[in-house]
Amino acid sequence: MKKTLYKANTRGHANHGWLNAYHSFSFANYFDPQRMNFGVLRVLNDDTIAPGMGFGKHPHDNMEIITIPLSGDLEHEDSMGNKEVIREGDVQSMSAGTGIMHSEYNKNLNKELKLLQIWLMPKERNVTPTYDQISLKLEDRKNKFQQIVSPNKNDAGVTINQDAWFNITEMDEGKTLEYKLHNPENGVYAFVLEGDVSINEEKLNRRDALGIEEVDTLNIVADTSTKLLLMEIPMTLN
Template identity: 90%
Template sequence: MKTTLYKANTRGHANHGWLNAYHSFSFANYFDPQRMNFGVLRVLNDDTIAPGMGFGKHPHDNMEIITIPLYGDLEHEDSMGNKEVIREGDVQSMSAGTGVVHSEYNKNRDKEVKLLQIWLMPKKRNVTPFYDQISLKLEDRKNKFQQIVSPNSDDAGVTINQDAWFNITEMDAEKELEYKLHNPKNGVYAFILEGDVSINEEKLNRRDALGIQEVELLTIVANTDAKLLLMEIPMS
């Protein structure tokens, strides 16, 4: 097993007033040649957007973009004709493919919105752009894995153009879960949203991350009440 520990306080940070962003990998004005990606995982931004503020219309191409709201309401509009609001419990994916333009705003003027935005390099380039969004029951992730992203349209979660599987769980203290990889050649990037956990005996705290390779099974123990996201992704 090969692991890389990413402590929360080593992430890039930019506070623009309307946007407070933590970058797990090089992004915008944050550049670290040692933190360009983990396999096909290119961006993991932990964003807080001020009331009524957001990102105006901007383009993307050949990138898989997954948005996971943690608190509040995010309004999305794009050139494919989608205009949606996503909230905690929702997951959104957008395969940018040949090109798409979109905007994202905090829908509310009285509270922040907190979200994760994740970019994966695609399996195939220049596909026709497509959009997916689902609403999930938060209770279905209690002490078990809830799949939120997959490459298969008939499987649980939003569909993306990459052989990747994301799962989220909320664990009670002292609970233990096992995660078996779909493909042993894949890696897993584990991101701790809340609490303290141990993954294959590596201790992690809130907003820490662990990149794991050359393993088929993960054993996860919640040292406190905890919430975490597992991203199983190709390493090349």
């Protein structure tokens, strides 16, 4: 088993006033050659967006983009004709493929928007762009895994162009869970949204992350009430 610990206070940070962003990997003006990616996971941005503010229309291509609102409402519009609002409990994915344009704004004028934006390198390049969005029941993640991303159209979660599975859970203090990888050649990037947790005996706190390779099962213990995101991803591009 190979483990890499990423403490919350070692992330890149940029406060633009309207946007307060923490970068788990090199992004924009934050560059660390030791933090370019974990397998196909290229970006994990932990963003707080001021009321009414956001990202104007901008392009993407050949990237899998997953957006997870943590609180507040995100207004999205893109060149595929989608105009949606994404709220806590929703998950959005886009396969940018040959290229898209989109914009993202905090829909509310009286409260902040908090979200995760995650980019994965795609399994296949230059595919036709696609969009997916789902609404989930928060109670379905209580002391169990709720799958939110998968590569299979008929499986739970939004669909992406990569052999990756994301699960989220909210665990009561003292509860334990076991996660078995779909493919033992994959790695898992575990990101602690709230609370304190031990994963394969490694203790993590709020916003800490753990990259795990060369293992087929994770043993998870909630040391306090915990909210945890697990991202199982290929460690190499095809």
